[in-house]
Amino acid sequence: MGEVSRGARALVVCPDLRGQTYDLDPDARLDEICGLALAISVVIAESYVLPVRDVKPNTLFGAGQVERMAADCELHEAELVVIDGALSPIQQRNLEDRLKRKVIDRTGLILEIFGERAATAEGRLQVELAHLDYQQSRLVRSWTHLERQRGGFGFLGGPGETQIEADRRMIRQRMGRLRRELEQVRKTRGLHRERRGRAPWPVIALVGYTNAGKSTLFNRLTGSDVMAEDLLFATLDPTMRAISLPGVEKAILSDTVGFISDLPTQLVAAFRATLEEVTGADLILHVRDIANPSTAAQKSQVLDVLRDLGVIEGENGESNIPILEVWNKGDLLGPERQAELQEIAAHDDSVAMVSALSGNGVDALEQQLGRELTALAKTEEFFVKAAEGRKIAWLHAHGEVLEDEDAGEGPDGPLRRLLVRLNPKELGQFETL
Template identity: 50%
Template sequence: MKIILETEDVGLTRAWVIHPDIKTAERRRLPEFALGEAVALAAALPGLEVIGSEITPLPKTRAGTLFGTGKIEELKQRLKDEEIELVLIDGPVTPVQQRNLEREWKVKILDRTGLILEIFSDRAATREGVLQVELAALSYQRTRLVRAWTHLERQRGGLGFVGGPGETQIEADRRAIDEAITRIRRQLEKTVKTRELHRAARAKVPYPVVALVGYTNAGKSTLFNRLTGAEVLVKDMLFATLDPTMRSVELPLDNGGALEIIMSDTVGFISDLPTQLVAAFRATLEEVLSADLILHVRDISHPETENQARDVRAIMADLGVDPEVPVLEVWNKLDRLAPDALETARNKAERDEAIFLTSALDGSGLDDLLARAAAHLRAGSTTEEITLDFSDGRARAWLFGQEVVDHEEQTEDGFKLTVTWTATQKGQFEKL
C-alpha cells in the first residue's frame, strides 16, 4: 500500500535528490557519502527515476522555507528545466517548509522520513510489519496536516458524529487518522499476543539464537544465505530485507560434534532512523533482543564504515539490546578491499579476537567465524551431574541432541549423567 506517494501513473516519476549540507558541530558524515546514500534510498523505491542530485550548502536553515530565497529560485529553475515531479530532501522537513516549497516549486516534496516510510511500505511482508509501517506512516501524516488548503473547508456543519459546524477538512482528516491509529493499535495487540505464543514455542526449542545485525546493504543476507542455505532476497539495494528470517544452523565444535543454533537475519539499520519507525524496528528485532550472540556485519570496504558501525551501536542501545550480550564484528566484503587496505584490516583482526574478516560472496573467513561463535556460545559452561528417571526419555534425548553429555551411567533408579552446558541450555532444559 502506497502511503505517501499516491500517483498511479504507469511511467516513472522524475525525481531530484537534494542533500542539505547543514554546517553544524555535530556533522559526522561527509556530504558526498550522505548524498550517495540518499540516492540509493531513492533507487530502492520502485516507480522513481532519479534524474539528478546535488549537495546544497546550508549555513543556516530558514524556519519557513529551509533554503534561502536565492537558492529557492535557483533550484526552481533547475527543477523546471528538468521537468522534475518529486524532490527528495535528505533530512527533516517541517510541514510548513514542505507546504511552502511545494507551492514555490510546484512539485511534490518528500523528506528522508517520508522516503524511508515509502520503502518500508513497499517491502513489509508480514502482517505485523505491515501494521507497524502503517502506524508509523499515519503518525507521520498527522504532522503533515497543516492549515493550508482553505478550499477544502466545509462550509456547513454535519451530524454530531461527523463534526460540528464549520469543521475543516484538516480536522476531519486528523480525526480519521486518529481513529485509524486506534484501530491499528488494537490489531497490533492481537499480533503481539500471537508473537508471544510463537516466542514461547521457540523457547521450548533447545537452541541458542545468533542474530545478524548491521547497516543496511552490509551483506547480512548474502552471509545468511551462505551459512543457512536459505534464499533470502539479496540485492545491492538499501532495505532489501525488511521482515526477519530465521533458520537452523550447525556450528562445528572442537570435539568433532556440532552445536545447533537458530540464526536470524534482520532489517538493516540506517543513520538518522525516523522516530516513527523505532517501534517497527523493535518488532522486527525481537530475536536480537533475546539473542545469545550478535554478529555485527560491516561493509568494511565502505568509506563510511566507522560511522555506519557507530550508528548501528547507537540504534542497538536505543532498542534496549543487553550490553552484556557478546558481539563479534564481521568485517565483510574483504574481496572489495585494495591490497594495502586489506593488509591494514588483517593487522587489526589479528590484534582483536572479536574481529573476523570475511567475504560472504566467496566464503572466505567463515570457518573461523563459525568456530569462534560456537566457542562463545559454549563459554561459561559448567559441568554438573544430573539424574533422570527411566521415564524421562524425552529429556535424555534432548541432552544428547545438544551434545552436552560427557558421561552416562545407568543405575537402579535411572540414568546418572555428567553434562557440560551453558546457562542458556540449562535454563531450556529446566523448561522441558
C-alpha cells in the same frame, strides 16, 4: 502510500545546515540519500549538496537556492525533488508551490520504502502507523481511502465539521486502533521470546547498518533465498531460520531491519517491536560493510540503537549479550588494507572477516559461532533410569558426554550416571523431556 511513482526522475538535494553536526560527511550523506531514492526505483536526474547558512522558516533554502533547484528541475526534466532532511509541512508546501514539483523529505522517502518493503502483517501495521503519524501534522490532499473505511459512521462528525477536521479525526482514530493492534503484537512477540528463552535452541540475531550485507550473509548461512539486493532497507521484517553449527545441533538465525542515521522518530517508535527481537538473542552478529568509508560512523549508529534497546549498558558500553563483529565486503578493499584487517581479525576473538557474497571466511565464522555458543556450557551430573533410552540418547546427541556409567539400583529400577557438558538452553530443553 503510492505518492512516488516508480521510475520518476528526481532532483536529490542534501542541505548542509551551518552549525548543525552530522554523523556522516556531506558526500556520504548525499550517497546515502541517493541510495534511499534508488531503493524505490527513482531515477536520479541530478544530485548535489547545498550549503544553507541561514534556515528560512518558509522554505528552508534561500530564494536564490530555490531558483537554482527550479532551473535544475527544468534542465534535467525532474518531476520529483528529494530533500535529505526534515521539512515542516509549511516548508514542503511552499517548496512544491515554487518548484511546481512533488517534494518529499527524508522521512517521507523512508516511509515510501518501508511501505513497499514491509512483508508481514506486523510490518504493514507499523508502516501505516508511522505514515499516519507523519501525515497528521500535514494538510493532506486526499484521504478518500479512509473515508471508504468509515462505513456507516461517515457522518459522525456532524454537518459543521470541515473536511480537514474530519480527516484528522479519522487519522487519530485509525492510529488508536493500530497502536492497540501493535501492542497485541508486542505481547505476542514477548511470549515467543519468553518461550525461546526457556528454550531449546540458541538465537543469533544479525544486526547492522542498512546495506551492510546482513541478508546476503543470512542466505549464505541458511541456504535460503531472503531478498538480498544491493538496496537500502532490503529487509524490513525479521526472518528466522534454523541452522546447525559445529558443536551446536541447531540454532535460530534472525535477520533484522537495517539501521540508518537520523532514522525519523516516527519510525524508531513504530519499528521498536521488530528491533526488540534482538533483546531476546543469545548472541548478536554485528555485520559491518568494512569497505565503506563511513564504516566507523555506521558502527556508532548501530551501537546507539543497541544502547536504546538496553542491550548495551553502563559507562563503558558493556553488552549484556555477546556481540561478534563480522567485517563484510573486505574483498572490495586494496590488498594492503585487506591484509592489515585480516591480521587484526586473526588475533581478536570478537571479530570475523568474511565475504558474504563469495563465501570466503564463512566456514571460519561458523566455527567461531559454534565456539561462542558452546562457551556457556557447564558440566552437569544426571541420574537417568536405564530404561529411559530416549533421554540417554538425547544427552549423547546434544551434549558432550564426559562419563556414562552404571549407577546401581534406584527405587524404580537400574540407573545410569552421566556427566555431560551442556549449555543453558540445552539444559532447559532436557528438563522438558
